[in-house]
Amino acid sequence: MNDYSRRALVADIGGTNFRLAITDIDRLTIEHFALLSTGDFTRPQDAIERYLKTVPFRPEMVALALAGPVDNDTARLTNRPWEFTKADIQAVTGAETVLLINDFEALALAVPTLTDYDLHEVKRGKLAKGHNRMVVGPGTGLGLSGLLWQNGEWLPIASEGGHMSFGARDAAELELVEAMDLKPGVVTAERLLSGAGLAALYNALAGGKTEPRDQFSAARITKAAIARQDPVAVRALDQFVIWLARFASDMALAFGARGGIYIGGGIAPNIIPALESPAFARAFSENHEVAGFFEDIPVWVIKDGADAELKGAALALARLAPSTAPVTLKA
Amino acid sequence: MNDYSRRALVADIGGTNFRLAITDIDRLTIEHFALLSTGDFTRPQDAIERYLKTVPFRPEMVALALAGPVDNDTARLTNRPWEFTKADIQAVTGAETVLLINDFEALALAVPTLTDYDLHEVKRGKLAKGHNRMVVGPGTGLGLSGLLWQNGEWLPIASEGGHMSFGARDAAELELVEAMDLKPGVVTAERLLSGAGLAALYNALAGGKTEPRDQFSAARITKAAIARQDPVAVRALDQFVIWLARFASDMALAFGARGGIYIGGGIAPNIIPALESPAFARAFSENHEVAGFFEDIPVWVIKDGADAELKGAALALARLAPSTAPVTLKA
Structure with missing residues (x-):
């Protein structure tokens, strides 16, 4: 029974x-x-x-x-x-x-229940027990949450951080974001770090000459970039990964997430080689204001399965x- | 006894x-x-x-x-x-x-123990019980923390968010930040939103012609701006307040802080008229990506006393x- x-x-x-x-x-x-x-x-x-x-x-x-x-x-x-x-x-x-x-x-x-079988390490670190953790994930949108270790318990922090405003670091970046021709209003992290964002970025780098964007564009771009079949796709994914690294490191500071970063969502499992690149690790750790904060933080991709x-x-x-x-x- | x-x-x-x-x-x-x-x-x-x-x-x-x-x-x-x-x-x-x-x-x-006597409301909202709250405060540095309501208890989130990277919204802002002549490396929120940041901003707006910055500059600038005695100080404080509003609204999203924003630190009690200005409220609420998120969030200054x-x-x-x-x- x-x-x-x-x-x-x-x-x-x-x-x-x-x-x-x-x-x-x-x-x-x-x-x-x-x-x-x-x-x-x-x-x-x-x-x-x-x-x-x-x-x-x-x-x-x-x-x-x-x-x-x-x-x-x-x-x-x-x-x-x-x-x-x-x-x-x-x-x-x-x-x-x-x-x-x-x-x-x-x-x-779910993060504390995930095993090595469920995760793929893309940036090495030291597991810091009892420190906060963070989950970020570009997909159709950009999801975010924190995980707080308090009184022997893991507590989730529901976040709307994907809608945070995005600012450009230099003139080249500002020009690129403007060329992405996003909808009017404040440029948010999600407008860049999502499937539609990747498609808009590809279109901007291609000089605005791509086909009308459809919902499969991001999948096509990531596939072409990882296979190194399309230099524009490679450039788009390189920039996407730098923005993702920057957002992840900023939010790791916000949540005090020394315990680890977990990347979920639909896109990450398909771009693992780009996330394992030195460019990702460098962009993730480039903020030296907090001595030693980033070096030891491990970053994992949560596998689709x-x-x-x-x-x-x-x-x-x-x-x-x-x-x-x-x-x-x-x- | x-x-x-x-x-x-x-x-x-x-x-x-x-x-x-x-x-x-x-x-x-x-x-x-x-x-x-x-x-x-x-x-x-x-x-x-x-x-x-x-x-x-x-x-x-x-x-x-x-x-x-x-x-x-x-x-x-x-x-x-x-x-x-x-x-x-x-x-x-x-x-x-x-x-x-x-x-x-x-x-x-301390936030849940503060009374009307300890606080000054600078942006009206509706008190939302049982929602997360947030504390931000420019002073010598830029402090930040979240307050999570979970299982009938308020739990603090220690944050390093003051060290998050700052990006410019447009070319004018990018130019202004460059003119601030900050120390090399990633521009962090704290480099702008602190006493030293306000002094650097004043110096940039004055065309780099002010006296060498000292630790009392920010106090002098805020005093002159509030008294409307110095047009450059007024402009510097206006820009400072816009950046503070943007940082506060971004971090409110990150922490899901619908329950209220509390501004602590050394500078806020001295610039209350600037924080009560429509410019602050407008910059705080300008991100319309999350419908209705900001309108109802009250913002208070924690009084020095x-x-x-x-x-x-x-x-x-x-x-x-x-x-x-x-x-x-x-x-």
Whole structure:
């Protein structure tokens, strides 16, 4: 006989991908995994409804991690006009417990559970136990969160830092950002450090001569750059990686994240050689104002197959409904 | 008969001022207050030793808040070559318990205890209970910390964010920063948003014709600007306030600080009219990427007389040694 009381439906709703699974919230197993395209649905409820028809039972707990802010019982996707409430999800799932969480807050919760198998080290450092950590991730948008070690517990810091304003370091950089022809208003980190940002950067470096941007452009550019098939793509990715390194080091200072940087999101796993380059490490460590702060901080990429957002959503549920045998985490 | 067991020596060691007092760590009273100049001493121990001769007893607990990072039992001042350990302070005070804490982490701890009497509202907002808060403060350096509301408790986030890199928004700003003739390397937020930064900014706007900068320049510039006696000082303070507003709004996003911004440090209490200006509010709210995030966030200046760092140091001690009647804080 199976005990389904600790099983939950978990989902990770990004601007591009919609991942769903059934998990045991104590063991963090991933079963009945499904990968859907967010763009195929007009409401998250429709994707969840379709998925639930493919699994043999109805879980009583649901946790949705999503790329956008969560305020009380309402969630809003940043890069899609979706807004929904706990009650909306309860109506479609019949679940008693529904939890909504920002996807990078979920990632932060999952970080202490990730193993060497889930991570790829792109900049060496020394593991500093009991120090804060940070998660950053360019994808459809730019996600960010902190992880605070306090009183023997890891606490996630939900952040809107992807929307921070971006400033140029010198005239060449200022000219490049202006050539990117971004939408009006304050230039934010996300406008540069996202799939659309990489496409705009490529277009600017190509002299504005590329095809109309579509949602697959970033994937094409990273592929061509890593294969060294297109010199403009190589230049675009080089600049992208420098901006990402700078943003990561600035936010490491903000969160006091000596304990490590974790790069999640859709783009990082596809550009690992560029993140392992000396240019990334140099841009990450170039700020010498705080002696020795950066040298020892390790930087990892969270592999796509780690399903870290789904595990994080499960962990958030486990915190709500503690088991008699909870997962123990190391400092 | 007096009970001295809950009394402590607390100090706030900044780049310019060295404040000391005796406090009751449960009632947060400030007695035997002394204000010394940091520059008058070669070691913090000397200032503490001199102070202790003026009070009628030796407290068994000591908490030092200081402008610099604390790593385990070692503290380092950012803007002065001082490094000292708990043992150094124990040797001079004979205290059993010594606690070292970053001054802005102490400020964050004190924020929930501050009353209307301690604060001056410079930008109106709605008090959002149970949301994160943030403390920022230009002075000799640029301090920063977050305050996380989690599980019914306020937790401070020690930050090194004052050392984040600064980028220019447009060509005029880039030119101005270059004219400030800062020391080589990455331009950090602190190089602009500090007393030395304001002096360098004034000098740049005056065409490099001012007297050699000294430590009192910032005080002179702010006084002349607020009194509208010097048009260059007015322009310098206007630009300073815009950069401060931008940094504060960026860091509010980073920490998800919808609950309020508190401006501490030595400069803010002297420039309240400039912080109440529409230019500050406009620069603070100009990033419209996150709809409605900024409009409702109140911004306060922590008044000099609030002795907030000293109270924060006392609160940090109280957390180490909980009383039977602890202070209760509101969300």
